[in-house]
Amino acid sequence: MTTLDTDLAPAEPPRLIVFWRRYKRNRAALLGLALFVIVLLMALTAGIVDPGDPLRRAGAPLTPPLTDWATPLGTDQLGRDIFAGIFYGARISLMIGVVATLVAIGIGVLIGALAGYFGGWVDDVLMRVTEAFQTIPNFVLLLTLVAIMGSKIEWITLAIGIVSWTAPARMVRAEFMSLRGREFVDAARNLGVSNASIIFREILPNALPPIVVYASVLMALSILLESALAFLGLGDPNYASWGNMIGQGRSVLRTAAYCAVFPGIAIVLTVLSFSLVGEGLNDALNPRQKK
Amino acid sequence: MTDTPPVLQISGLKIALPKGADRPYALEGLDLEINPGEIVCLVGESGSGKSLSAGAIMRLLPEPHVHVAEGSIKFRGEEIVAKSEAEMRQIRGRDIAMIFQEPMTALNPQKTVGWQLDEVLRLHTKMSRKERRARAIEMLERVHLPDPPSAYNAYPHQISGGQRQRVMIAMALSLSPKLIIADEPTTALDVTTQLQILKLIRELQEQEGAGVLFITHDFGVVAEIADKVAVLRKGILVEQGPASEVLNNPQHAYTRALIGAVPALTPPPLKVPSTAPVVLKGTGLKKTFAARGGMLSGKRKAVTAVKDLTFELRQGETLGVVGESGSGKTTVSRIVTRLLECDAGSVEMDGKDLLALSPREMREMRKHIQMVFQDPMASLNPRKRVVDLIAQGPIVHGADPAKARADARRLLELVELSPASASRFPHEFSGGQRQRIGIARALALEPKVIVADEPVSALDVSVQAQVLKLLAELRDRLNLSLLFVTHDLRVAAQLCDRIIVMQKGEIVESGPTAEVFANPQHEYTQKLLSSIPGRDWTPPVIRTDAA
Numbered sequence: 001m002t003t004l005d006t007d008l009a010p011a012e013p014p015r016l017i018v019f020w021r022r023y024k025r026n027r028a029a030l031l032g033l034a035l036f037v038i039v040l041l042m043a044l045t046a047g048i049v050d051p052g053d054p055l056r057r058a059g060a061p062l063t064p065p066l067t068d069w070a071t072p073l074g075t076d077q078l079g080r081d082i083f084a085g086i087f088y089g090a091r092i093s094l095m096i097g098v099v100a101t102l103v104a105i106g107i108g109v110l111i112g113a114l115a116g117y118f119g120g121w122v123d124d125v126l127m128r129v130t131e132a133f134q135t136i137p138n139f140v141l142l143l144t145l146v147a148i149m150g151s152k153i154e155w156i157t158l159a160i161g162i163v164s165w166t167a168p169a170r171m172v173r174a175e176f177m178s179l180r181g182r183e184f185v186d187a188a189r190n191l192g193v194s195n196a197s198i199i200f201r202e203i204l205p206n207a208l209p210p211i212v213v214y215a216s217v218l219m220a221l222s223i224l225l226e227s228a229l230a231f232l233g234l235g236d237p238n239y240a241s242w243g244n245m246i247g248q249g250r251s252v253l254r255t256a257a258y259c260a261v262f263p264g265i266a267i268v269l270t271v272l273s274f275s276l277v278g279e280g281l282n283d284a285l286n287p288r289q290k291k
Numbered sequence: 292m293t294d295t296p297p298v299l300q301i302s303g304l305k306i307a308l309p310k311g312a313d314r315p316y317a318l319e320g321l322d323l324e325i326n327p328g329e330i331v332c333l334v335g336e337s338g339s340g341k342s343l344s345a346g347a348i349m350r351l352l353p354e355p356h357v358h359v360a361e362g363s364i365k366f367r368g369e370e371i372v373a374k375s376e377a378e379m380r381q382i383r384g385r386d387i388a389m390i391f392q393e394p395m396t397a398l399n400p401q402k403t404v405g406w407q408l409d410e411v412l413r414l415h416t417k418m419s420r421k422e423r424r425a426r427a428i429e430m431l432e433r434v435h436l437p438d439p440p441s442a443y444n445a446y447p448h449q450i451s452g453g454q455r456q457r458v459m460i461a462m463a464l465s466l467s468p469k470l471i472i473a474d475e476p477t478t479a480l481d482v483t484t485q486l487q488i489l490k491l492i493r494e495l496q497e498q499e500g501a502g503v504l505f506i507t508h509d510f511g512v513v514a515e516i517a518d519k520v521a522v523l524r525k526g527i528l529v530e531q532g533p534a535s536e537v538l539n540n541p542q543h544a545y546t547r548a549l550i551g552a553v554p555a556l557t558p559p560p561l562k563v564p565s566t567a568p569v570v571l572k573g574t575g576l577k578k579t580f581a582a583r584g585g586m587l588s589g590k591r592k593a594v595t596a597v598k599d600l601t602f603e604l605r606q607g608e609t610l611g612v613v614g615e616s617g618s619g620k621t622t623v624s625r626i627v628t629r630l631l632e633c634d635a636g637s638v639e640m641d642g643k644d645l646l647a648l649s650p651r652e653m654r655e656m657r658k659h660i661q662m663v664f665q666d667p668m669a670s671l672n673p674r675k676r677v678v679d680l681i682a683q684g685p686i687v688h689g690a691d692p693a694k695a696r697a698d699a700r701r702l703l704e705l706v707e708l709s710p711a712s713a714s715r716f717p718h719e720f721s722g723g724q725r726q727r728i729g730i731a732r733a734l735a736l737e738p739k740v741i742v743a744d745e746p747v748s749a750l751d752v753s754v755q756a757q758v759l760k761l762l763a764e765l766r767d768r769l770n771l772s773l774l775f776v777t778h779d780l781r782v783a784a785q786l787c788d789r790i791i792v793m794q795k796g797e798i799v800e801s802g803p804t805a806e807v808f809a810n811p812q813h814e815y816t817q818k819l820l821s822s823i824p825g826r827d828w829t830p831p832v833i834r835t836d837a838a
Contacts, residue, residue, distance in 0.1 A: 008712055012719055183670035186630050187729075191684040191736070192657035205674040 022284040029280020035273030039266075042090040050084035054240040058084065062256050076259045077252055082245070086266050089242040093270060096157050096226045096241075097219035103161025104222075105215055108168030113199050113207075115169070116176025127173070130166050138163045142225060146234050153236040156229060160222045168214055175207035209285035216278030220271040227267055242267050296368055298470045298502035299325040299348065304362035306343050306352070306526075317343045317357065318526045325470065325502040330493070332505045332513045332534070334549075335523035336751040337722075341506045344523075345472045348504070349389060350379045367469060385415045388463035390492075392475040394455035398447040404431075404458050405443035411462055430461040434491060453484035457491065464495055471496065471503045477512060481615035481778070486822040489516050508751065510553045511781070514538055514825030522546045539831055552756035553830045554781040556823065558804035567605040570772045571627070571660070571740050576600040576636035578622055596622040598796045600636070604740065609766065609773040611787030611804065613780060613819075619796040624744040624776045628662050629653055640740070658688050661733035665745040667725035671717040677703070677728055678713035684736045695735075702731040706761060723754035727761065734765070742774045747782060759786060780823050784808060792816045 012018070024030055046054075058071050058081035065074040065082075073082040115126040133141070145159035179185065180203065188202045229235050230243025237244065242263040249259030304321040308314065317340040325331045335341045346352045347359055350371060364371040366387065374382070383389075391397040399407060408427040412418055418426065424443075431439035434457040436450075447455055456476060463471055473492065477485040493516060496503050507513060513520055517534040522545065530543040541547045578597045597619040604610045614620045625631035627638055629645055637644040645656060661684075664670035671680055681699035686692050700710040706727040717725055726746060733741050746762070747755040763786055766773055777783050783790055784804060791801040792815065800813040811817045820826070 008709055008724075009719060009721070011715065183664045183666055184672040186625075187662070187664060187670045187732070188672070188683070189630060190628055190657060190662045191732075192654040192687050193683070194654070194687075197687075202672055206672070 019284050023280050026280045026283050028276050029283065032273045032276025032280060035269055036277055039090050039094065039270050039273065042087050043094050046087035046091055049087050050081065054084040054088040055080055062252065065258050073262050074258050076248060082259065082262050085240040085245050086262060088240040089245065089263060089266065092239050092241040093223045093226065096160065097223045099157045100160035100164065100222035101215050101218045103158060104164040104218055105168050105211060107165035109172050109211065112169040112172025113176055113204065116173035117180050117199050117203065130169050134166045139225070139228065142229065146229060151234055151236050153239055156226060156236060160225050164218055164221060168211060171210060171214060172207060175210060176203055179203045179206055212285065213278050213282045216274050216281060220274035223267065223271060295327055297324045297326050298367060299504065300365040302363055304344065304347060304364060305360040306340065306347055307358055307360040309356040314526065316360065316526055321528050323521055325504060327502055328497065328500045329518045330496065330503040330505055330516055331519045331521060332507060332517035333521050333523060334507060334510065334513055336508060336753065338525070339523040340526040341523050342474055345389070345474050345504065345506055348472060349383060349387060384411060385466045386468055387470045387472065388466070388468040390459050390463050390471065390473040390476045393479050394452065394459045395447065397459060398455060400447050404445050404447065408462055408465060411465055415466055426465065430465045433495065434461045453480055453488065456480060456488050460491060460495070464499065467499055469501055471501050473503060474506045475508070482780070482822040483615065483818055485824060489824065492516070509824060510550060511824035514828035522549070538828060549753055550830050552753040554756070554785040555830055556781060556784050556808070556826065558784045558808050560805060567607055569603050570606050570640065571604040571774070572639040573600060573602045573627060574637050576626055577634045578626060578631065579634055595796050597626065600798060602791060604772050604774055606772055607770045608789065609775055609787045611783040611790035612774065612776045612793060613783050613790050614793035615778060617795070618793040620776045620793050621744055624742045624774065627774065628660055628742055658684070658736040659738050660740045660742065661736055661738040663729050663733050663741060663743040663746045666749055667722055667729050668717065670729055671725060673717055676714050676716060680728065681732045681735050684732065688736065699735065702735055705734070706731045722750050723758055726750065726758050730762065740772045740774065744776045745778065748777065748779060762786065780819065792819065
């Protein structure tokens with residue numbers, strides 16, 4: 001007989017479980033997640049593994065790795081423990097990655113959402129501003145900002161956020177432009193929902209998946225930008241950051257390469273983990289794109 | 292019947308679906324035979340496996356996920372399932388041709404119509420360039436395109452939808468195939484164009500003596516064109532036989548239910564007295580979509596969607612707005628709800644002109660005029676739970692959230708959905724269920740007027756009948772006034788007390804539905820009515836025990 005269209009299909013498992021099933025289909029993404037967890041654990045346990053200031057003198061300068069168990073990865077030219085530096089550096093890198101990304105995504109979402117939703121002159125004005133930012137190379141703008149504001153870690157983080165918001169803004173704008181014409185937006189308007197509610201409660205949740213994916217890429221980029229700054233000697237000298245360590249190891253690169261190599265490996269693996277996680281998120285959040 | 296062998300002989304065809312699909316086989320044991328000069332209609336609702344069977348014949352299944360598991364497909368006595376890909380390429384296009392549903396996407400937008408016709412001939416024949424061009428133009432003439440030489444040089448976007456479908460047919464027939472597979476070829480077209488295309492397919496098929504496998508969901512079309520009918524349900528062939536037999540004396544319960552769900556073309560008697568108070572009144576509405584185009588893209592002409600439209604909707608009445616695509620009927624629904632700003636005119640409700648209100652005042656008024664949208668998937672925010680979707684309106688208008696959610700659960704019951712489904716997301720429902728949710732959302736604000744824009748056109752017939760029944764019941768019970776926009780005259784006949792027929796933004800005729808249907812005055816209305824597929828076939832009245 002005919003089935004009545006009021007018969008319900010069996011309930012689906014909760015979203016989180018579905019999400020995890022899709023995510024774990026991608027092996028590389030699982031590797032990325034494992035690496036990320038390791039970096040996270042390093043950041044959290046830095047104080048337990050090596051209590052005290054990581055910038056203090058821990059042994060004879062330029063002790064090679066695996067010779068002294070107090071400093072398993074050796075020391076740099078000032079006698080600072082590289083092992084401790086890597087652990088404490090994870091904190092700085094993650095902190096910069098998260099905060100700078102939040103700043104960039106925050107500005108980007110706001111500008112992109114307004115431009116994409118309202119269109120017209122609002123869009124024109126906001127997009128010209130965005131383009132003005134885009135014409136200046138990221139890193140040059142970052143150097144300028146740091147030169148003006150100074151090398152404090154807070155300012156560096158903010159500056160990295162400020163130079164990276166243009167790409168998310170354009171992405172959010174594109175998402176909003178396609179979503180604002182959808183019927184569910186009309187339906188909300190028809191219920192008398194205000195513009196602000198439509199933007200943030202109706203459209204934004206639907207535009208989130210690509211933003212989340214891009215955020216993971218942005219974290220990797222922010223960490224790289226900070227390292228590049230520190231390499232040029234513009235990092236905050238009061239914190240053990242991986243970039244700082246490479247920057248200082250540069251001068252002894254020929255005699256004691258390990259000073260630069262270990263933090264270098266840390267950066268590579270962290271950035272790799274974010275990229276892989278981003279790819280996994282993309283597969284899990286936009287399942288229809290693949291296959 | 293005759294001594295000529297059948298063009299196509301399918302026996303015991305089984306198509307396997309990938310693991311995790313809703314059923315293991317898309318088709319289970321399909322038997323079908325098509326003789327030369329015969330049109331066989333394969334009918335079924337969405338998900339019945341009718342399009343996959345076409346894919347199997349053309350060997351165009353998305354293998355290896357979906358593949359033929361068992362059975363044989365014999366084309367003129369030769370087994371298709373065993374053929375190599377190279378052999379299939381020879382057969383496709385030359386011996387078996389296909390006409391697709393959406394002619395815009397099936398044609399390459401970068402190439403002219405002539406180039407695409409030429410390509411078919413170039414690949415399969417040894418004709419010279421001149422001969423090919425002559426043949427192509429001859430084919431365009433045979434499908435009755437006006438001015439074939441200019442159509443030969445046109446790009447697909449420069450001709451209309453019906454003309455594009457004609458081009459597709461010309462392409463399909465240019466090599467005189469023995470079998471034509473038409474997969475919902477008229478679904479995307481307006482009724483008047485649909486009738487012309489159906490006639491054309493019939494005419495050419497008789498000339499060529501080809502067999503046609505015509506896939507459709509519309510019993511009206513079946514009545515119009517079929518010699519034989521095969522009805523599919525969830526991959527299982529439930530009934531097969533001569534068209535007149537299946538249409539007028541269906542045996543299987545499912546076929547009976549499907550045919551019983553086809554709206555009859557007899558409008559209900561007028562029941563709302565003309566003395567009922569007017570709840571919504573539109574006067575002199577006008578909307579022009581401005582010319583766009585920049586420095587480089589060239590100016591496009593301004594399009595007048597609605598010009599000088601006036602209507603009245605009375606309490607408890609259903610007013611149908613009927614017309615083909617481009618007639619401006621959807622624009623009307625959007626102007627009235629002010630989703631689209633109007634150029635001139637007024638929409639009066641409670642003595643207030645909705646179009647003159649400030650945005651803040653309008654937000655307040657919206658609770659009196661609600662809308663049911665065409666696409667129930669697109670109009671429900673995919674990231675919200677059903678209960679929140681329904682309760683959203685009342686909450687926005689100041690109701691207590693807890694009470695609004697409780698009311699939403701009650702509304703779910705009203706639209707015959709289980710209140711247990713309240714905490715689910717829209718994608719967990721079927722199309723008809725989603726439309727019920729859309730209706731519940733519109734009702735949540737207890738509006739005076741509901742504007743419904745093609746609310747059932749995205750649904751299967753049997754579901755469509757159920758949703759229409761629900762709408763009619765709710766209207767009578769809650770004394771709603773309905774502005775019902777539709778392109779489907781059968782649907783209009785079933786639900787509307789009065790109708791407005793629109794053409795190119797203007798009302799050409801209006802009046803009580805029964806009168807307009809029985810005695811259309813305007814030429815366009817007459818044409819529309821005479822184009823309804825299967826208008827001469829009255830679905831037999833079938834008592835269904837279900838539903």
